[in-house]
Amino acid sequence: MDLNIVLGLIVFAVAYGFLLFFILWSRRTIELIDDRKLTSLREIIEELRRGK
Amino acid sequence: MANNPDSQISTELSRELNLFHVTMMGVGMMIGAGVFLGIGNAIRVAGPGGVILTFTLNGLLGMFTAMSYAELSSAVPKAGGAYNFARIAFGRGPSFLAGWMEWFASSVAGSVYALTFAIYTLHFFDQLGLLGWLPFKEYYMQKVVAVIIAGVFIYINYRGASETGKTGALFTLGQTIMLGVVGLVGIFVVIKDPSRLQNFEPFMPKGWSQLLITMGFTYVAFEGFEVIAQAGDETIDPQKNIPKAMLYSIFIVVTSYILVSFAAIISVKTGSPGVEGAPWEWIGSFKEKGFGMAVQRLMPLGIFVVTLTVIFASTSALNATIYSATRVSYALGRDRMLPGFFSKISPKQKTPYFALMYTSLIVLSVATFLPTMDVASSASIMFLFLFFTVNISVIKIRRHMADELNYGYVMPFFPFIPIMAIVLQALLAVFLIHMSFLAWIVAPVWIASGIAIYWLYGKKHALTTQDEIVVLEEEKAPQVKKFKIMVPVANPDNALQLVGNTLKISQAKDAQVELLHMVVTPEQVPLSDAEKYMLTGKEAITEAMLYLEPRFPITTTIRYCRNAARGIVMATREKKTDLLILGYPGKEVQRRRFLFGSTIDPVVDNAPCNVVVFKDCTELSYKRILVPFAGGPNGVFAFEIATILADNEHGKIVPLNVTRPGSKTRDIEDFLDAAVKIRDLNRKLFEPKYIIAKDVFEAVLNEANSNDYDLVIVGASRESMISQMVKGSFPRELARKCNKPFVMVKATEGLRLLIRKII
Numbered sequence: 001m002d003l004n005i006v007l008g009l010i011v012f013a014v015a016y017g018f019l020l021f022f023i024l025w026s027r028r029t030i031e032l033i034d035d036r037k038l039t040s041l042r043e044i045i046e047e048l049r050r051g052k
Numbered sequence: 053m054a055n056n057p058d059s060q061i062s063t064e065l066s067r068e069l070n071l072f073h074v075t076m077m078g079v080g081m082m083i084g085a086g087v088f089l090g091i092g093n094a095i096r097v098a099g100p101g102g103v104i105l106t107f108t109l110n111g112l113l114g115m116f117t118a119m120s121y122a123e124l125s126s127a128v129p130k131a132g133g134a135y136n137f138a139r140i141a142f143g144r145g146p147s148f149l150a151g152w153m154e155w156f157a158s159s160v161a162g163s164v165y166a167l168t169f170a171i172y173t174l175h176f177f178d179q180l181g182l183l184g185w186l187p188f189k190e191y192y193m194q195k196v197v198a199v200i201i202a203g204v205f206i207y208i209n210y211r212g213a214s215e216t217g218k219t220g221a222l223f224t225l226g227q228t229i230m231l232g233v234v235g236l237v238g239i240f241v242v243i244k245d246p247s248r249l250q251n252f253e254p255f256m257p258k259g260w261s262q263l264l265i266t267m268g269f270t271y272v273a274f275e276g277f278e279v280i281a282q283a284g285d286e287t288i289d290p291q292k293n294i295p296k297a298m299l300y301s302i303f304i305v306v307t308s309y310i311l312v313s314f315a316a317i318i319s320v321k322t323g324s325p326g327v328e329g330a331p332w333e334w335i336g337s338f339k340e341k342g343f344g345m346a347v348q349r350l351m352p353l354g355i356f357v358v359t360l361t362v363i364f365a366s367t368s369a370l371n372a373t374i375y376s377a378t379r380v381s382y383a384l385g386r387d388r389m390l391p392g393f394f395s396k397i398s399p400k401q402k403t404p405y406f407a408l409m410y411t412s413l414i415v416l417s418v419a420t421f422l423p424t425m426d427v428a429s430s431a432s433i434m435f436l437f438l439f440f441t442v443n444i445s446v447i448k449i450r451r452h453m454a455d456e457l458n459y460g461y462v463m464p465f466f467p468f469i470p471i472m473a474i475v476l477q478a479l480l481a482v483f484l485i486h487m488s489f490l491a492w493i494v495a496p497v498w499i500a501s502g503i504a505i506y507w508l509y510g511k512k513h514a515l516t517t518q519d520e521i522v523v524l525e526e527e528k529a530p531q532v533k534k535f536k537i538m539v540p541v542a543n544p545d546n547a548l549q550l551v552g553n554t555l556k557i558s559q560a561k562d563a564q565v566e567l568l569h570m571v572v573t574p575e576q577v578p579l580s581d582a583e584k585y586m587l588t589g590k591e592a593i594t595e596a597m598l599y600l601e602p603r604f605p606i607t608t609t610i611r612y613c614r615n616a617a618r619g620i621v622m623a624t625r626e627k628k629t630d631l632l633i634l635g636y637p638g639k640e641v642q643r644r645r646f647l648f649g650s651t652i653d654p655v656v657d658n659a660p661c662n663v664v665v666f667k668d669c670t671e672l673s674y675k676r677i678l679v680p681f682a683g684g685p686n687g688v689f690a691f692e693i694a695t696i697l698a699d700n701e702h703g704k705i706v707p708l709n710v711t712r713p714g715s716k717t718r719d720i721e722d723f724l725d726a727a728v729k730i731r732d733l734n735r736k737l738f739e740p741k742y743i744i745a746k747d748v749f750e751a752v753l754n755e756a757n758s759n760d761y762d763l764v765i766v767g768a769s770r771e772s773m774i775s776q777m778v779k780g781s782f783p784r785e786l787a788r789k790c791n792k793p794f795v796m797v798k799a800t801e802g803l804r805l806l807i808r809k810i811i
Binding site for chain 2: 023034
């Protein structure tokens with residue numbers, strides 16, 4: 001198989017994987033902020049770190 | 053909310069758009085043209101693998117900017133988009149430029165959609181054999197049809213029909229389903245005939261660098277966030293739904309683009325009738341029409357499906373972009389950054405007809421005189437610049453105004469994501485020169501003309517908005533000293549505590565003092581009533597002046613603002629202050645969220661100068677001062693302040709180094725010797741002390757609370773207050789638990805200072 005195809009598939013998988021990760025992470029964050037009625041950036045960052 | 057600064061009456065749009073509607077608005081804007089014009093050209097330039105990677109990587113890059121938009125839109129859910137964000141982050145000039153770029157980008161995107169409509173409808177009629185009798189070249193016919201369809205939608209906008217979210221959402225859903233069907237047919241065809249996968253060889257026939265070119269000119273296909281941001285006033289639960297809509301829309305669009313690109317590549321087999329060369333070369337040879345030709349061969353009625361989709365997609369996007377461009381130029385006129393006639397409303401149609409007229413001029417002239425790919429490239433460059441502004445704004449707003457805003461979403465990996473977006477977008481913009489040299493002339497000329505218009509007109513005439521800081525009273529002393537100290541005073545008690553210490557520091561530094569009082573006026577109160585809140589501040593400033601004025605020149609300023617911290621930071625930047633002196637009232641308020649309070653924390657974080665915070669420091673000089681030793685610029689600065697505050701005859705300064713058993717002790721003497729060379733320190737006052745203890749913090753606290761000292765001076769942590777609040781902080785804990793007069797100092801030097809002064 002052409003080396004470019006292998007590289008291309010890796011780039012595709014990584015880029016699309018990151019895209020999915022960001023969507024899911026962001027969705028979780030939005031829900032968390034909404035559920036816990038967080039508003040200030042300090043509270044949100046504290047909560048996100050605690051959630052790790 | 054649209055507020056008139058001169059009245060208390062406010063109007064609000066009804067919130068009727070839900071998550072589905074706003075997501076579809078974004079999808080509709082993105083699918084408007086990019087996929088139809090872009091695929092054929094991307095295949096021609098980057099090959100079969102290149103087109104898939106182009107849309108995937110552009111999707112990821114678009115996601116970076118979408119996260120910036122999502123964060124800002126959740127925190128500032130008002131109509132206005134990039135123009136509004138830039139105004140909040142950087143003030144009038146940059147916001148004018150953002151609005152100016154957005155006006156052009158949206159107008160030119162309108163030209164792209166008009167041309168897309170023309171190319172695909174003419175192609176459809178040509179395939180049916182209905183155009184053979186026409187004596188004109190196809191190129192000119194495309195221009196004529198583009199101008200006609202643009203004219204129709206300009207008229208529709210003049211009549212007052214705007215992009216209606218609910219109806220538009222259904223049309224967009226239809227387009228997306230059609231594209232999904234094309235993609236699924238492609239997958240079905242490959243399952244039936246896997247040999248078509250050979251169409252992907254060679255995968256990148258012209259090399260990987262071509263990706264940067266194709267990513268650049270198809271970037272216009274990822275510009276739907278702006279329309280979602282504009283819908284903030286009309287969306288149900290905008291803090292939650294606007295960021296979600298931005299992220300979902302880009303995911304839907306990227307997945308659709310990847311699927312249809314895949315379907316296009318495998319649409320024909322090598323050696324099929326009429327297919328010359330490799331399939332990717334054959335599709336690429338049709339340029340803008342490549343996608344249509346591919347789908348025509350992929351499925352029965354393919355040309356009909358594509359044409360129908362293009363008609364819906366390009367016309368709804370054309371309508372939305374003309375509406376959006378008109379709205380931006382109207383806003384610039386309303387805020388008097390452009391001449392007032394831009395905000396004139398037609399008495400009959402109730403539409404901003406002058407703004408629409410000038411928008412139409414751009415749409416029609418670009419569609420008529422520029423070749424299609426130059427038009428698409430010009431729109432892409434301008435959107436790249438616009439997104440550049442948004443990515444910088446998200447950094448600035450989170451760093452400087454986070455405490456004033458209520459966030460509904462925060463992005464991960466901040467600030468790396470917006471920084472990466474800025475760098476990659478700049479790279480794509482540069483590489484677009486390979487696709488369209490003309491676009492690289494048009495875009496800078498537009499930006500340069502915007503800067504000229506702002507300097508000649510906008511700067512002088514722009515109206516003050518609710519967010520801006522206004523000087524209410526100012527008494528200036530003649531500037532006779534180089535070193536400038538600023539002292540914000542809030543109330544008379546606080547003022548008296550501060551002035552004694554200020555006196556000592558200003559005498560030692562031979563400085564000029566400026567007393568500042570920020571009149572914090574609630575959001576609900578109009579500017580005209582700000583002066584009612586001045587009384588307490590005036591009293592405090594008068595008391596401080598009585599004490600200080602006989603001793604050295606003083607300037608006093610009273611300013612109105614919505615947030616004291618931002619007002620103080622802006623004042624230090626504006627006045628080029630060298631040292632900011634703050635008084636900590638010591639109230640037990642909001643301890644969980646702040647170290648020293650909601651005003652002092654952001655000021656210490658963001659002030660572009662050295663900062664000293666005094667807590668309970670009522671004496672004028674101190675006999676024994678403890679300085680827990682941490683090294684670095686804060687350490688030197690702490691020693692300097694200690695030298696100033698110490699009693700000259702009997703005072704002693706004790707730099708304290710606490711180390712854990714087995715750890716190497718740092719030599720304070722060496723540090724002091726070095727510090728004396730760069731600062732004016734009285735070396736004889738210093739008596740270093742070394743302690744070995746398991747718990748460093750407890751050892752420092754016990755030492756500080758012992759009867760040996762009457763003042764404790766600590767260098768601030770190098771990390772931001774938010775980070776300290778989360779991770780815990782040595783100075784914070786010491787400030788809370790120490791029962792002695794306490795001073796925290798922060799030195800801002802080197803690169804950090806330079807960056808803060810510039811941005």
